[in-house]
Amino acid sequence: xxxxxxxxxxxxxxxxxxxxxxxxxxxxxxxxxxxxxxxxxxxxxxxxxxxxxxxxxxxxxxxxxxxxxxxxxxxxxxxxxxxxxxxxxxxxxxxxxxxxxxxxxxxxxxxxxxxxxxxxxxxxxxxxxxxxxxxxxxxxxxxxxx
Ligand code: 5GP
Ligand code: ZN
Numbered sequence: 001x002x003x004x005x006x007x008x009x010x011x012x013x014x015x016x017x018x019x020x021x022x023x024x025x026x027x028x029x030x031x032x033x034x035x036x037x038x039x040x041x042x043x044x045x046x047x048x049x050x051x052x053x054x055x056x057x058x059x060x061x062x063x064x065x066x067x068x069x070x071x072x073x074x075x076x077x078x079x080x081x082x083x084x085x086x087x088x089x090x091x092x093x094x095x096x097x098x099x100x101x102x103x104x105x106x107x108x109x110x111x112x113x114x115x116x117x118x119x120x121x122x123x124x125x126x127x128x129x130x131x132x133x134x135x136x137x138x139x140x141x142x143x144x145x146x
Pocket of ligand 1: 060
């Protein structure tokens with residue numbers, strides 16, 4: 001239970017919210033969502049040091065790093081979370097892991113090990129409702145995650 005709601009109910013609510021976003025016009029031309037920080041970074045409205053980019057994703061450092069290396073691989077397209085990814089997003093998801101491998105090599109964490117995490121929904125701790133993958137490395141990680 002998450003504050004009185006089951007995880008299934010929370011997931012359904014998230015999906016509804018996503019469809020509401022699509023139908024109430026919060027999606028701007030080009031797929032950007034008003035007030036979405038990651039849409040604004042993708043659009044260049046918020047300056048960031050972009051470490052990797054291709055047609056589908058961009059990557060930059062997390063503002064609040066949880067490891068010596070903590071990067072975010074972010075979809076250019078606004079998708080609320082991995083729970084909303086669809087078959088047509090296959091190329092995007094392949095790009096995510098190409099970006100991860102490339103960045104891990106460049107940041108010199110490929111040989112020691114990398115944790116790739118995506119949080120989907122409130123119980124998982126998702127703060128920014130725009131699909132992104134955390135890439136963490138440079139220290140020993142514990143399991144299970146908190
Ligand atoms: P989530 O909790 O949604 O999985 O992760 C969101 C992440 O985005 C957090 O680790 C947070 O530190 C990071 N973040 C939030 N706002 C910004 C920002 O404006 N710039 C950067 N570089 N990272 C951000
Ligand atoms: Zn967005």
